[in-house]
Amino acid sequence: MTKILFICHGNICRSPMAEFVMKKLVKDAGLERDFVIESAATSTEELGNPVYPPARRELLRHGLTCEGKTARQVTAEDYRRFDLLVCMDRANIRNTQRLTGPDREGKLRLLLDYTGEGRDVADPWYTGDFAATWRDVSAGCEALLRALTEKG
Numbered sequence: 001m002t003k004i005l006f007i008c009h010g011n012i013c014r015s016p017m018a019e020f021v022m023k024k025l026v027k028d029a030g031l032e033r034d035f036v037i038e039s040a041a042t043s044t045e046e047l048g049n050p051v052y053p054p055a056r057r058e059l060l061r062h063g064l065t066c067e068g069k070t071a072r073q074v075t076a077e078d079y080r081r082f083d084l085l086v087c088m089d090r091a092n093i094r095n096t097q098r099l100t101g102p103d104r105e106g107k108l109r110l111l112l113d114y115t116g117e118g119r120d121v122a123d124p125w126y127t128g129d130f131a132a133t134w135r136d137v138s139a140g141c142e143a144l145l146r147a148l149t150e151k152g
Contacts, residue, residue, distance in 0.1 A: 002148055003036040005078055006111070007096055008088040011041030011071035012052040014121050014133055015088060018111060020064045022141045029145065038082075040074040042095035047071050058130040076100050079107065086111050086144065089120035111140035114147055 004022065008015035019039035026035045041047070050056070051066045059066055079085065079100035085108050087093045093108050112119050121140065122132040 001034060001036065002084070003082045004038075004084045004086060004144075005074065005082040006037070006039040006086050006088070007042060007074055007092050008039075008121075009041060009043050009092065009095075009123075010046035010049075010125070011039055011073075012046045012049055013055045013124050013130075014137065015039035015041070016051045016066055016069050017055055017059060017133060017137045018086070018088070018121075018141055019069070020059055020066050021137050022145065024064055025141055025145050029149070031149070036082075039069075040072050040078060042074060042092055042099065044073055047073060052125075054124065054128075054130050055133075058134050062134065074099050083107065084109060086140075089123065111144065112136060114143035115139050116143075 006015040006018040016039050019037055022037050026032055026037065049071050051069050056066055074096055076099065085096060087096060087108060087110055096108060097103060110118065111121055121136040122129060124130045124133045
C-alpha cells in the first residue's frame, strides 16, 4: 500500500486537483486497493472550505468530481502516516517542513520532479489559468504513477 499526500498552500486548487486526478489514474489502472491518496494545505487560510469553484469546474470538464472535499492542514502525523508528501511548489516544501519537521526519510517531493521538469506547478490562484494547472497536475500524476508502478 502506497500512501500519497498532495500538498499546496490552501488545499483548494492544486493539491485537490492532484488528489482527484491521481485517484482516477489509480482507479483506471485497477490499483485502487494499492493506494491511499489525500491532499492538505500548509496554511490555515482555507481550512474547512470546499475546493475553489474554478478548480472544481476544471475537474468537472475532465469528468472528475471532488464532492465533500474540504481543506485541511498538513500535520506531523501526516509525515509518519504517508509514504510520499508531494508538494506543488518549493514554498510548500519549506512550509511543510515547518509543520512536520525535517524530511529525514526523504518523503518530500515536488510533483513535477517526476516529469523531469523540476519546476513548480502553475498556481491558478495568481494566474487564473486552471487549464495550465490541469496540464501540470495531470502530467505530474501520470509520471508519478509510472514511477511507482515501474518501481515494483
